[in-house]
Amino acid sequence: MSRPSDLIQGTLDLLILKTVALEPKHGWAIAKRIQQMSKDVLLITQGSLYPALHRLEQQGWLKAQAGVTETGREAKFYALTAAGRKQLARELESWERLSTAIGLVVREAE
Amino acid sequence: MRRWLDRVWRRIQSLTRARQVDRALRREIETHLQIQIDENVAAGMSPREARAAALREFGSAAIIEEQCRDTRRVSFVENVIRDLRYTLRSLARQPLLVIAATTSIAVAVAANATIFNLANQLLLSGPTARRVDRLVYIRMGNGSHVSYNRWKALNESGALAGVAGYQIEIEVNWRGPDRSASLMPLAVTANFFDVVGVPLAMGRGFAAAEAAAEKHPTVVVISHRFWQTRLAGDPEILGKVLVFNGQPYTVLGVLAPGLRAVPGYGIAPEVYLPVSTELIPDLMHPNGAAVQLIGRLHDGQSLGDGRAALASVAQRPLSGENGRSYAAVDRFVRADGVDHASDFPGIGSFLAVLMVAVGLILAIACANVAGLLLARGTVRRREIAVRVALGASRSRLLQQLLTEGLWLATIGTIAGVVLSLVLVDTLSRIALPLPIPFELHATLDARLMLYAVVLLAVTAILCALVPALQATRPSLVPALKQEEPRYAYRRWTLRSVLVIGQVAVALVLLVTASLFLRNLSRAGQVDTGFDTAHTVVAQVSFVEGHYTRETRADFLESVVGRLRALPGIVAATYSTGVPLAMRSGMTTGADLRIAEGGEPFHAMYQVNLVGPEYFTTMGIRLIRGREFALTDRPGARGVAIINESFARRFFDNADPVGRHLLLPGPGKPYPAEIVGVVADGKYRTVGEDQQLAIYEPFLQRGNRGRFVHVLVRTTDRPDAVAHDVQRVLSEMDSSAAVDVQPMQAALAFAFMPSRLGAGLLGTLGALGLALAMAGLYALVSYAVSRRTGEIGIRMALGASQGAVLRMVLVDAALMAAIGVAIGLGTARLVTRPLSMFLVSGLSASDPIALVGTAGLFALVSLAAAWMPARRAMKIDPVSALRAE
Numbered sequence: 004m005s006r007p008s009d010l011i012q013g014t015l016d017l018l019i020l021k022t023v024a025l026e027p028k029h030g031w032a033i034a035k036r037i038q039q040m041s042k043d044v045l046l047i048t049q050g051s052l053y054p055a056l057h058r059l060e061q062q063g064w065l066k067a068q069a070g071v072t073e074t075g076r077e078a079k080f081y082a083l084t085a086a087g088r089k090q091l092a093r094e095l096e097s098w099e100r101l102s103t104a105i106g107l108v109v110r111e112a113e
Numbered sequence: 114m115r116r117w118l119d120r121v122w123r124r125i126q127s128l129t130r131a132r133q134v135d136r137a138l139r140r141e142i143e144t145h146l147q148i149q150i151d152e153n154v155a156a157g158m159s160p161r162e163a164r165a166a167a168l169r170e171f172g173s174a175a176i177i178e179e180q181c182r183d184t185r186r187v188s189f190v191e192n193v194i195r196d197l198r199y200t201l202r203s204l205a206r207q208p209l210l211v212i213a214a215t216t217s218i219a220v221a222v223a224a225n226a227t228i229f230n231l232a233n234q235l236l237l238s239g240p241t242a243r244r245v246d247r248l249v250y251i252r253m254g255n256g257s258h259v260s261y262n263r264w265k266a267l268n269e270s271g272a273l274a275g276v277a278g279y280q281i282e283i284e285v286n287w288r289g290p291d292r293s294a295s296l297m298p299l300a301v302t303a304n305f306f307d308v309v310g311v312p313l314a315m316g317r318g319f320a321a322a323e324a325a326a327e328k329h330p331t332v333v334v335i336s337h338r339f340w341q342t343r344l345a346g347d348p349e350i351l352g353k354v355l356v357f358n359g360q361p362y363t364v365l366g367v368l369a370p371g372l373r374a375v376p377g378y379g380i381a382p383e384v385y386l387p388v389s390t391e392l393i394p395d396l397m398h399p400n401g402a403a404v405q406l407i408g409r410l411h412d413g414q415s416l417g418d419g420r421a422a423l424a425s426v427a428q429r430p431l432s433g434e435n436g437r438s439y440a441a442v443d444r445f446v447r448a449d450g451v452d453h454a455s456d457f458p459g460i461g462s463f464l465a466v467l468m469v470a471v472g473l474i475l476a477i478a479c480a481n482v483a484g485l486l487l488a489r490g491t492v493r494r495r496e497i498a499v500r501v502a503l504g505a506s507r508s509r510l511l512q513q514l515l516t517e518g519l520w521l522a523t524i525g526t527i528a529g530v531v532l533s534l535v536l537v538d539t540l541s542r543i544a545l546p547l548p549i550p551f552e553l554h555a556t557l558d559a560r561l562m563l564y565a566v567v568l569l570a571v572t573a574i575l576c577a578l579v580p581a582l583q584a585t586r587p588s589l590v591p592a593l594k595q596e597e598p599r600y601a602y603r604r605w606t607l608r609s610v611l612v613i614g615q616v617a618v619a620l621v622l623l624v625t626a627s628l629f630l631r632n633l634s635r636a637g638q639v640d641t642g643f644d645t646a647h648t649v650v651a652q653v654s655f656v657e658g659h660y661t662r663e664t665r666a667d668f669l670e671s672v673v674g675r676l677r678a679l680p681g682i683v684a685a686t687y688s689t690g691v692p693l694a695m696r697s698g699m700t701t702g703a704d705l706r707i708a709e710g711g712e713p714f715h716a717m718y719q720v721n722l723v724g725p726e727y728f729t730t731m732g733i734r735l736i737r738g739r740e741f742a743l744t745d746r747p748g749a750r751g752v753a754i755i756n757e758s759f760a761r762r763f764f765d766n767a768d769p770v771g772r773h774l775l776l777p778g779p780g781k782p783y784p785a786e787i788v789g790v791v792a793d794g795k796y797r798t799v800g801e802d803q804q805l806a807i808y809e810p811f812l813q814r815g816n817r818g819r820f821v822h823v824l825v826r827t828t829d830r831p832d833a834v835a836h837d838v839q840r841v842l843s844e845m846d847s848s849a850a851v852d853v854q855p856m857q858a859a860l861a862f863a864f865m866p867s868r869l870g871a872g873l874l875g876t877l878g879a880l881g882l883a884l885a886m887a888g889l890y891a892l893v894s895y896a897v898s899r900r901t902g903e904i905g906i907r908m909a910l911g912a913s914q915g916a917v918l919r920m921v922l923v924d925a926a927l928m929a930a931i932g933v934a935i936g937l938g939t940a941r942l943v944t945r946p947l948s949m950f951l952v953s954g955l956s957a958s959d960p961i962a963l964v965g966t967a968g969l970f971a972l973v974s975l976a977a978a979w980m981p982a983r984r985a986m987k988i989d990p991v992s993a994l995r996a997e
Contacts, residue, residue: 029145032148050173050180053180057138057181063119076147077144079137079144
């Protein structure tokens with residue numbers, strides 16, 4: 004299990020942006036989706052999810068709208084804004100660079 | 114950029130809608146839990162288990178909310194608002210503290226705001242005018258004034274949008290309903306109102322076309338105050354006729370109330386008259402000094418452009434000018450700037466001294482408030498410790514304690530500014546013995562507001578920072594356990610340092626004030642060299658051109674003749690100057706020579722033209738020779754009388770009587786026989802060094818001036834005969850403006866600087882002393898209350914009441930003594946630059962002022978400590994120990 008403090012700084016933002024890129028999702032669904040996609044490796048606690056969502060909304064990368072879940076509950080759905088899409092591209096690029104670099108170092112060390 | 118704005122907008126939104134956002138967040142969290150619960154139920158848990166599991170997984174909702182709030186980055190502002198509310202509530206429970214602290218601040222702020230208001234009005238503010246930022250004060254050709262023709266040429270050149278001229282140095286006689294009065298008008302060029310744009314309450318200013326000096330204009334614009342006070346606010350005044358110098362002038366307009374006039378320094382001319390040869394006889398003289406200049410820049414013209422344009426049109430000399438070059442523009446400054454403050458270094462430096470003094474008062478007041486807050490901080494140690502233990506950061510606590518200071522400073526500052534406005538309003542009603550009409554206004558302008566805000570900030574920080582730092586000093590455990598060092602009383606706390614500082618600063622203030630007061634009492638005792646107790650002086654100003662030299666001499670002789678016949682009058686005379694009065698004669702510097710031989714020498718001396726019996730009337734001792742007589746007339750041989758110092762300086766020990774001085778005359782020097790030597794005296798100011806003086810006969814040398822003094826010596830009370838003198842003079846020439854006063858009243862002007870200085874600084878010094886003593890009193894009271902237990906034990910162990918009293922008093926005395934010692938040292942340094950205001954022979958380190966003030970401090974400190982000390986003495990050891 005991975006806790007947010009173990010996540011590389013800034014990765015949570017990337018994960019959230021990526022997750023809502025396809026379609027608007029509410030908070031619970033975002034956490035669930037990340038958990039599923041990572042095959043239960045990344046467990047996002049609510050304690051870090053909501054402040055992150057809040058921050059991304061403040062930055063203007065996410066916009067919130069009211070919607071209804073599959074189970075018929077009213078919830079706040081987060082969607083990517085145009086600025087958020089650009090930010091996602093930037094974060095993806097820097098992630099690629101970082102992971103390649105780390106990969107190189109780690110492989111070299113073997 | 115837009116995104117950034119967006120973000121700011123969102124922050125503002127989340128600030129203003131903080132509750133709404135919080136509610137939305139809580140709803141969101143609730144939804145999240147519900148979905149989780151649904152999910153758990155679907156996985157087969159009972160609803161109860163499902164909820165518990167969801168909550169467990171979720172963690173503390175409160176922390177999440179707090180974190181979300183932090184991401185909004187508005188917690189600082191929210192905290193401030195919360196602190197404001199919290200501290201207001203907690204202060205409301207301490208009314209005594211609030212009253213003591215805000216009174217302290219209010220008094221100090223009032224002093225500061227008042228002095229600043231004076232400085233602002235007298236020195237820093239421009240005139241009231243349309244677009245004052247486009248007006249410029251101009252000085253050219255090495256002088257303050259230019260000739261009428263020069264003004265005209267400059268104005269017509271079009272270098273600037275307009276150039277107007279004004280003159281403040283003339284006087285006119287106004288024939289009022291009951292008596293004549295001498296007024297100081299502002300004589301202005303015809304285009305003055307067009308160029309400057311002075312706001313009017315009613316009517317209009319005169320236009321350039323109707324008021325040109327060449328047309329001998331007879332129109333007038335009057336000030337609001339003149340209209341109200343001298344004309345009883347006559348609503349029908351427009352179009353009516355006022356008589357100045359015997360000529361009728363039609364009232365065109367009344368100026369708006371409370372305006373600052375063009376000459377600055379608070380000068381408030383009562384009437385505005387167009388310049389003309391009737392008012393200024395040599396107006397048209399090509400080399401005359403007729404008017405000062407104020408100009409208006411063209412739209413879009415910069416200060417530099419204007420200056421250059423003016424300089425270029427002033428290159429060519431005008432016909433008749435005798436070589437005075439106007440090519441150099443000496444001064445070209447914005448009328449609303451502070452530049453013209455440099456014109457009057459005396460007033461400026463005096464106000465600077467006052468600003469420093471009130472700054473010190475503010476420091477003393479803040480030290481008082483800081484002391485109170487420190488004491489409160491000690492009492493609140495437990496509260497603060499609990500909050501620290503619960504996780505409040507030090508900066509968060511500091512913020513809260515500073516907020517407390519902010520409240521006190523805000524209340525105090527507002528009260529202080531209001532107090533100051535009332536004060537200035539009162540001051541503005543006091544008539545000062547000045548030759549020029551002055552006006553002060555109690556208005557709250559932008560500069561004063563800004564100053565008040567700065568004062569508020571400074572006060573808040575000075576009051577609260579030190580106590581806040583002290584109170585939040587982390588020493589948790591003993592504070593939580595309420596372990597106070599109960600018997601180990603610390604003598605040298607931060608508070609005692611504050612009190613020592615207060616005493617020192619207050620002493621500096623008071624020493625300065627007492628130097629002025631000593632100066633004043635000296636000035637009262639100064640031997641003026643003439644009798645001020647039995648003389649009456651009438652200041653007479655004739656209408657221009659009413660007399661020739663001969664008819665004026667005859668008139669004065671017949672006046673004096675009638676006065677001598679009155680009962681109680683033993684002597685009467687006339688002169689151009691009266692020593693120490695507003696017109697005290699001329700100071701002349703010239704090369705002189707004794708006709709009987711000897712080198713020419715340069716001398717600076719006072720000249721006064723006096724009539725027969727002058728020295729008898731004034732009570733000036735005649736040492737040798739004779740007074741002037743009726744026979745010392747034009748055509749007779751020239752005579753002069755010198756004072757003792759002049760004789761000693763230039764005639765060694767020889768008898769000067771009978772010798773001849775070559776005095777500067779019109780064209781070439783003329784010989785004057787010295788017929789007498791009189792005792793020395795004061796001539797221009799009470800503080801001056803001994804001056805040389807030459808008296809010449811009024812009848813022989815009298816100029817064509819309109820002003821003359823008639824002097825009377827009486828055996829009666831001076832104010833009793835003043836009325837008779839007034840009656841005789843107005844009977845004999847009803848057109849002349851006559852102002853009769855006992856000599857002592859007429860000299861008020863000479864004593865005004867030291868009186869004003871002493872009054873202001875004395876008030877400030879007393880204020881400082883009172884504030885410092887309030888601080889000392891509060892500290893001693895507090896120490897006694899803290900030491901109740903200790904004192905109880907001491908008394909139980911056999912200490913006498915006297916010993917307790919001594920113990921408390923010695924502590925207070927020690928603090929006062931250290932403060933006084935520091936203060937005395939500082940005062941010696943500070944008062945040195947003040948010596949220029951002081952009477953000669955009184956040094957800035959006057960021992961009586963220093964020792965007297967120190968003694969006063971010792972007494973007052975003792976008094977301040979006495980009450981709490983008495984309380985300590987009355988402590989009942991049994992109940993004090995039982996309270997443990």
